[in-house]
Amino acid sequence: MRLADKVAIVTGTGQGIGRAVLRRFVKEGARVVAVEWSREAGEASIEGLPEQQVHLICADAHSQSTVDDAVQQALTRFGGLHVLVNNAVRYTERNVVDCTDEDWAATIDSALGSTFRFCRAAIPHMLRHSGGSIVNLASINHLVANPGLAAYTAAKGGVAALSKQIAIEYGTQGIRCNAVSPAFIATERTMQGVTERDMRLNRECYPVGRVGEPDDVANAVLFLASDEASFITGVDLAVDGGLTSLAASAVLSTRIRGWWGRPPIVLPDA
Template sequence: MQLAGRVALVTGAGGGIGRATARLFADRGARVIATDIDEAGLTETADGYGDAMVACPADATSADDAARAVALAGERFGALHLLVNNVGGSRPGKTVTDFALDEWDFWIRLNLTSTFLMCRAAIPAIAAAGGGAIVNVASGAGVTGMGRNPAYVAAKGGVISLTRSLAIDHAAQGIRANAIAPGPILTPLMKRNRSEPEIAFMSKLSLAGRLGKPEEIASTAAFLCSDDGAYVNGELINVGGGRGGPI
């Protein structure tokens, strides 16, 4: 019951790391507002959790939806203490010179602006509750880079820098902000973006000899949101199984 008494808002909860995070937080005692644009996936995430988890179909790239999700936390659970930003995605295969401006804007909005919008909506509520924690799921690609995926790399690097700014600006309100940089994690997105030989190759590069599990990112987020992580602020936690260089 590491998170008992806390109310959490988890974005991207329709599958992958977001689903694992929403479920683990509920398992550890939090009451959870789970959001995603994937309504069917979101319903599946919340199935079996009863009143401990509320599915809230919402688009994290929409300022109105972000505000609505935060308001729902107050309406259903009376407060908001924790925010985990997990929305993101990419489609590798292009360099900067291949991007149309609207395509670039789409990926930046999905991977970076969504985090800004959710933080902007949630921080006043978290402060009003007496403080809490924000965890932004970035990517190892935002640290090391990645071939032919510049918008994603730039956006996730931006998430890391934004997190450090949040920690500085809102520490006085009792709000901690940290980022997680997952390495290769076997999620539905990974399966869509990479072939089986590529996944096997990435597994061999890891010192763990395998790809990571969504639950391993979720448990790191739970630590950062709990009293166990109370002295961790403005940090980037790499969870990549130990590997060298970009993939």
């Protein structure tokens, strides 16, 4: 029960990583205010969880009124606020030239703006209760970029930088802040349109031999949120199966794959 007697806010709990974090936190004893814009997805995510440990807010996480409501519910329903996990994001898939001002503003506000507003609202209450832990979901996309995600990549880089800023500004007052940067995680959203051929190629890129699952990220978030990580702050933890440590040549070169002990890659038919 690594989060016994802890009160947490987790955003974007309707599916994937957010849902896995929510359910893991409850299992570890936390009382959680769950924020999810879709009522259907939000209610599905809390099904079977003890009612006394979860309060669901169905609203957009980027809205200041949602931020204020979530913090207030944590304080009035559960008596405090010790952990904040910023996971919610909505984004557009555009390259730099095709990304409109509206695309840019919406993605930056959803990913970075929401994270900032939740941190700004939570920190004063954490300070009154001898500190807390903030875990912000960034992405390896700010370390190794993919085409067509201009605003998303910039926003997630901002989340990682903001996490460091919070860590150094409030560390002496008992607040830790870290980022988690997942690679490809198999969720309802990311698996849309993905073929078995895509998955075979994906697995070749990961030294651990598989893509990530939501629980892989939830485990990392749990550790950073818990007192077990009391001497860890300001880090950007890549939960990526070794992807960002791997040279592309190790995937494609027959010679290097031989050193690695892997057979030559055989591309399946399209």
